[in-house]
Amino acid sequence: MQSSKWFRYTFLMLVSLLLIGTLIGCQVSPDEGSVAPGGTEEPRLPQPKTLTDPREIELNTAIQKAASGREDVLAFIVYRVAIDHVEFSKDKSLALVWLSMVDKDTGEVQNSEPALVIAYATGDAAQPWRVTFQADPTFAAELLAVPDYMLSENNKANYMPGEQQQPKAGVVYTGYKLPWTKGMSVRLTGSIGHVFIYKSCPSTCLYAFDFANGTMFDIKAAKHGYVRYFEDGYANGNTTNTNYIVLADPSTSPTTYQVYYHLAQGTIPAALRTVGAEVVQGQFIGKVDDTGYSTGHHLHFHVHTTPNSVWGTSVDIVFDEVAVNGGRPRTYQEASTYPDYGSEYISGDRYVSQNGDVATPTGGITSPLPYATITSPTLNVGGWMHDDTAVASGQLMINTGKAWTPIGSIITSTPFTQEINLCDANIPNGKFFLSIVVKDKAGKVSTGNQGLTELTKAYTCPSQPPACIPGKNQAALYTEAEYQGACQVFDIADYPNLGSITPSFLDNSRSIQVGAEVSALLYPDVDFGGTYELFQDGDSNLADNLIGAYNAASMKVISRVNPPEPPGLILPEIITTTLNLNLAWTVAAGVQTRSTLSGPGGYSAMLEWQEGMSWEIGLLPAGDYTWTVEARNLAGTTSIIQEFTVTGGSALPFSHMNALPQITNSSAVLL
Numbered sequence: 001m002q003s004s005k006w007f008r009y010t011f012l013m014l015v016s017l018l019l020i021g022t023l024i025g026c027q028v029s030p031d032e033g034s035v036a037p038g039g040t041e042e043p044r045l046p047q048p049k050t051l052t053d054p055r056e057i058e059l060n061t062a063i064q065k066a067a068s069g070r071e072d073v074l075a076f077i078v079y080r081v082a083i084d085h086v087e088f089s090k091d092k093s094l095a096l097v098w099l100s101m102v103d104k105d106t107g108e109v110q111n112s113e114p115a116l117v118i119a120y121a122t123g124d125a126a127q128p129w130r131v132t133f134q135a136d137p138t139f140a141a142e143l144l145a146v147p148d149y150m151l152s153e154n155n156k157a158n159y160m161p162g163e164q165q166q167p168k169a170g171v172v173y174t175g176y177k178l179p180w181t182k183g184m185s186v187r188l189t190g191s192i193g194h195v196f197i198y199k200s201c202p203s204t205c206l207y208a209f210d211f212a213n214g215t216m217f218d219i220k221a222a223k224h225g226y227v228r229y230f231e232d233g234y235a236n237g238n239t240t241n242t243n244y245i246v247l248a249d250p251s252t253s254p255t256t257y258q259v260y261y262h263l264a265q266g267t268i269p270a271a272l273r274t275v276g277a278e279v280v281q282g283q284f285i286g287k288v289d290d291t292g293y294s295t296g297h298h299l300h301f302h303v304h305t306t307p308n309s310v311w312g313t314s315v316d317i318v319f320d321e322v323a324v325n326g327g328r329p330r331t332y333q334e335a336s337t338y339p340d341y342g343s344e345y346i347s348g349d350r351y352v353s354q355n356g357d358v359a360t361p362t363g364g365i366t367s368p369l370p371y372a373t374i375t376s377p378t379l380n381v382g383g384w385m386h387d388d389t390a391v392a393s394g395q396l397m398i399n400t401g402k403a404w405t406p407i408g409s410i411i412t413s414t415p416f417t418q419e420i421n422l423c424d425a426n427i428p429n430g431k432f433f434l435s436i437v438v439k440d441k442a443g444k445v446s447t448g449n450q451g452l453t454e455l456t457k458a459y460t461c462p463s464q465p466p467a468c469i470p471g472k473n474q475a476a477l478y479t480e481a482e483y484q485g486a487c488q489v490f491d492i493a494d495y496p497n498l499g500s501i502t503p504s505f506l507d508n509s510r511s512i513q514v515g516a517e518v519s520a521l522l523y524p525d526v527d528f529g530g531t532y533e534l535f536q537d538g539d540s541n542l543a544d545n546l547i548g549a550y551n552a553a554s555m556k557v558i559s560r561v562n563p564p565e566p567p568g569l570i571l572p573e574i575i576t577t578t579l580n581l582n583l584a585w586t587v588a589a590g591v592q593t594r595s596t597l598s599g600p601g602g603y604s605a606m607l608e609w610q611e612g613m614s615w616e617i618g619l620l621p622a623g624d625y626t627w628t629v630e631a632r633n634l635a636g637t638t639s640i641i642q643e644f645t646v647t648g649g650s651a652l653p654f655s656h657m658n659a660l661p662q663i664t665n666s667s668a669v670l671l
Contacts, residue, residue, distance in 0.1 A: 048082035062129040100295035110189040111212035111296035113200030164206040177355035207314035208302035242292025261300035264289035282356040321354040361387040361438040365451035366563035376538025382562035385414040387440040419516030423461035513538035563636035581617040599625040
């Protein structure tokens with residue numbers, strides 16, 4: 001009876017202590033994590049596992065005792081080291097102990113590749129295990145002696161001692177973005193620590209990175225490439241086999257290979273499970289897990305130049321959006337311990353990606369101009385496509401009053417020109433509309449009627465085609481209207497005197513057809529004298545044109561000139577009254593621009609037509625401004641308008657860009 005009472009008393013005391021401890025913990029625990037705006041709890045890295053296996057407890061005691069006081073086992077100085085898992089040999093005499101790094105302040109496991117300790121059973125109850133660290137002189141020999149069924153040759157090579165050295169004249173590879181969704185924060189759990197601290201791949205990983213946030217987050221391609229190797233068939237949590245994808249980037253010399261390690265099972269998209277499949281920067285390529293040698297969900301990323309190898313010696317890369325160490329992220333511990341390899345770090349070791357396809361693609365039709373009347377069987381359509389990552393394709397659409405239907409072939413380049421035979425497509429005379437549908441390489445499709453253009457067909461298709469039909473790089477002249485009479489096809493060239501051609505076309509041209517990839521200029525005088533008229537499409541009767549019937553004396557057939565794509569505008573992130581403002585824009589070569597700026601108090605300034613792409617404004621008073629840039633070439637003009645705000649010098653930072661979309665316009669001009 002007394003023992004029963006003692007048991008109840010002891011049980012109640014333990015329960016009471018547990019409840020009190022829990023209540024105290026809820027009040028003061030520093031590790032509960034922060035709460036994001038909107039009440040969503042931010043993901044956290046895991047806590048180390050609790051050891052219950054007596055053998056693992058023995059090993060942990062032996063490892064901690066062996067590391068005590070040793071300055072050459074840096075992991076135990078920088079982190080609190082815990083056992084992730086243990087693999088025993090068949091006879092239980094050998095143990096491979098995989099170690100995780102635990103942050104001393106937060107108590108969270110820094111998900112990465114585990115460190116490795118080799119332990120041997122001694123048979124001595126007082127000291128049951130002899131421990132060998134990577135810093136020990138016998139480690140390499142003991143590692144090679146580990147049975148292959150416990151550790152493969154490739155993984156032995158990763159853990160061999162010997163630090164990868166910085167090359168004396170190393171190449172730095174650029175153009176990379178952090179490999180996860182744009183705007184998301186993910187923690188760097190290790191970079192140079194691979195070599196100097198936890199030594200998970202000391203001879204190959206000087207320029208490798210581990211990223212984690214406690215979740216199986218989406219992985220986005222850090223840079224454009226083509227699938228070279230992939231594996232995603234291993235179950236999540238597999239401790240010996242890794243899922244991965246490797247992308248080859250032939251734009252570098254030599255070709256570089258991007259390694260994405262520890263992926264979740266079955267998450268590589270079906271379209272990418274083919275060697276040679278193209279991947280664009282920001283494209284989804286899989287999800288994070290901890291397959292293989294890993295202490296938790298994380299992405300291992302590095303780039304190498306070793307052909308015919310999944311894993312190669314890492315090379316120096318920089319991320320565009322990383323503001324420290326020239327684009328090389330470092331943890332606080334790494335920057336503090338090894339400042340020669342980068343002394344700067346981001347608070348909390350959290351880095352925000354600017355990678356990913358966010359905007360839907362857009363497109364425009366620059367030729368023919370809106371409301372044009374088409375008086376030829378063929379219509380040459382020119383335009384452009386744009387996307388914040390990469391355009392995949394475009395398709396012209398036509399509507400004659402019933403429904404939108406595709407017309408012409410798939411477009412794969414920008415700017416583009418495509419010839420459409422209205423007669424072959426059975427387009428009736430009268431009003432019709434053109435637009436373009438654009439798809440980007442991330443699968444997004446343009447919305448609305450991009451490039452909507454109203455046109456009128458005023459040409460009766462003959463039962464017999466014209467005697468001369470120009471190719472896409474040719475133009476044709478006819479002595480009669482409606483493409484009748486004598487005719488001649490002209491290649492790209494200058495024709496200073498149309499009378500030197502047999503038959504003569506000097507003052508003897510009544511209609512013209514123009515191929516899809518050329519433009520034609522007709523002049524009223526020989527040797528290109530007088531005011532020319534530009535033809536982008538055929539015209540069945542020159543009598544109602546500027547050049548007139550039977551009045552052309554010379555001609556130029558040139559490579560197609562379309563009206564320019566609207567300029568791309570570049571503004572500083574924040575504009576204040578203390579900033580010497582420089583406005584900049586981008587246009588294609590050979591395009592002239594004119595820029596105007598208007599603002600408060602009647603402010604107005606203009607930069608006349610020129611071929612530069614920047615405008616030094618200087619200081620501006622506070623207020624709202626409207627900036628217009630026009631672009632022109634032989635074929636016409638386009639314009640774009642952007643509004644922005646100038647704030648006082650002490651104002652808090654905020655986005656100055658107007659929430660409305662940029663406004664673009666296009667109109668013809670004869671220069």
